Amino acid sequence: MTPDFDLQRHNTLGLPARARFGATITQADELASLLSEAAARGLPFRVLGGGSNVVLRPVFDGVIGLMAIAGREILGRRGDHTLVRVGAGENWHRLVEWTIQHDLPGLENLAGIPGTVGAAPIQNIGAYGCELVERFESLVALDTEDNALKTFSRDDCDFSYRQSMFKRTPGRFIVVSVTLALPNAWRPNLGYPGLNTLASDTDARTIMQTVVTVRNRKLPDWRKLGNAGSFFHNPIVEADVADRLAADHPQAPRYPGADGRVKLSAAWLIERCGFKGHRLGSAGVSDQHALVVVNHGGATQQEISDLAGQIVSAVEARFGVRLVQEPELL
Ligand SMILES: Cc1cc2nc3c(=O)[nH]c(=O)nc-3n(C[C@H](O)[C@H](O)[C@H](O)COP(=O)(O)OP(=O)(O)OC[C@H]3O[C@@H](n4cnc5c(N)ncnc54)[C@H](O)[C@@H]3O)c2cc1C
CATH class of the missing domain: 3.90.78.10 (UDP-N-acetylenolpyruvoylglucosamine reductase, C-terminal domain)
Incomplete structure (x- = not known):
């Protein structure tokens, strides 16, 4: 753990902020020792991804774990879907691009959202007429109450508009991987303003690019x-x-x-x-x-x-x- 850890470049608001200690997490099995070190010092532990959905206080009197667990894996077809498992530290938008490159459409409406894959289920990210819940299969998270890795189904996560079970229990669960279910019989979702002028047979790559263009214009x-x-x-x-x-x-x-x-x-x-x-x-x-x-x-x-x-x-x-x-x- 690094003492007096600078967080200014780890939050998109760019607020000056520091943590008593910080560490980068590259593997799930590093979490247990980090948590016990934090507990031994009597300090709270929180995880940060891209820092794009936080307002950081000047000092976090605890340990911040920067989520950097990598990995993208196509698990194969299951029924009507293809499952893709992704490390929590992967960048969300780069994942969207990677799925399109691999001819696995379904995430294109969620293009351009900053942050990490592990944070996406926390508030059930949504944009342009699509929410994560529609493409979600399961996730694995460490339960900080008993230090055990647990698998959570869509029902367990209790997703709703910008909400989930995880957001209601801040800090308890640390997401280490997310499995998405992408539809094999994909159809474009063009109902949202900004996309509704596209032709009904528009491909996923064009939708992704359009979403990014519209977002860049608006935000x-x-x-x-x-x-x-x-x-x-x-x-x-x-x-x-x-x-x-x-x-x-x-x-x-x-x-x-x-x-x-x-x-x-x-x-x-x-x-x-x-x-x-x-x-x-x-x-x-x-x-x-x-x-x-x-x-x-x-x-x-x-x-x-x-x-x-x-x-x-x-x-x-x-x-x-x-x-x-x-x-x-x-
Ligand atoms: C320009 C801009 C546009 C945006 N547009 C959208 C949008 O269209 N739709 C939308 O839904 N959101 C949007 N957001 C919000 C934000 O990008 C998302 O909520 C994103 O999922 C946050 O990811 P992050 O890695 O930056 O999370 P952080 O900001 O690092 O963390 C957010 C919360 O999640 C927790 N967390 C992070 N990683 C984990 C993990 N691995 N396990 C457990 N808890 C974790 C943190 O402790 C914190 O409570 C936007 C933000 C910006 C700056």
Whole structure:
């Protein structure tokens, strides 16, 4: 373990942050000894992938394990699917490209999402009309309560919109590999805005490239302007709440949610409160996309959190809807 471990280049917001200790994990069997070292020092242990869905505090008084377990393996066909097992430290987008190169379509709508494969199930990543759950078979994770490697099926993971059993029990499970099930009889999923002008026989590679182009146009590049993608979930509210909002604001976007509920656009709510392009010190809201909180250079976790608090209060006061932050404060 390396003491006083610098995390600034390990989070896409680019916040200055350090951990008491840090280590890179390249194999699952390194985890048990790292965990016992952390326990012997009385320190908490957390894992970090690409740092693209966290707001890091200036100091994490514990041990950070940087997930770097590699490996991609085509396990073969099972029924209607081909199974692919991937190490948790693999880069998500490079995995998407690799599956397309191997003529295994199914992940193309999820192209361009930063971060690691191991983090993808944590919030059931989703984009352009597809969620990880639709391509998920199982994963292997270390349970930090008994240091045992366990296999989790799709049902065990209890996935929903940007949610999973793992997100509800932060830090307990460390994902070491993920097995995906890619459809043998693939059909393009072109229902989402940005893709719905493509021809119905568009191939997966073109869809992947289109998704990346649209994403690059809509979202600021975190390498140039630090950010963590969408900073708030799209709120899912009861139908009567959505109807009241629609009565006052008929133009407010709404989408069908699960169980008769309605998904609202967090970006629309934030923009209507005048936050697009707003700044608080070195933190700000992107002028490209109201859902993206950015670091203009030198922002601290406190500034980011204060700005997020202002947004939550303003949206709740104006629309009666409480936004939930997506990146974890770690
Ligand atoms: C520009 C941009 C665009 C984005 N677009 C999308 C999008 O379209 N859709 C979407 O869903 N998300 C999006 N995100 C969010 C983010 O990329 C995803 O949530 C991604 O899966 C996070 O991966 P990571 O490796 O960076 O996770 P990290 O930020 O490192 O970690 C996130 C959480 O997962 C935990 N974790 C990480 N690895 C493991 C592991 N191996 N085992 C157990 N826990 C782990 C961490 O402890 C932390 O709680 C975007 C982010 C950015 C910066």
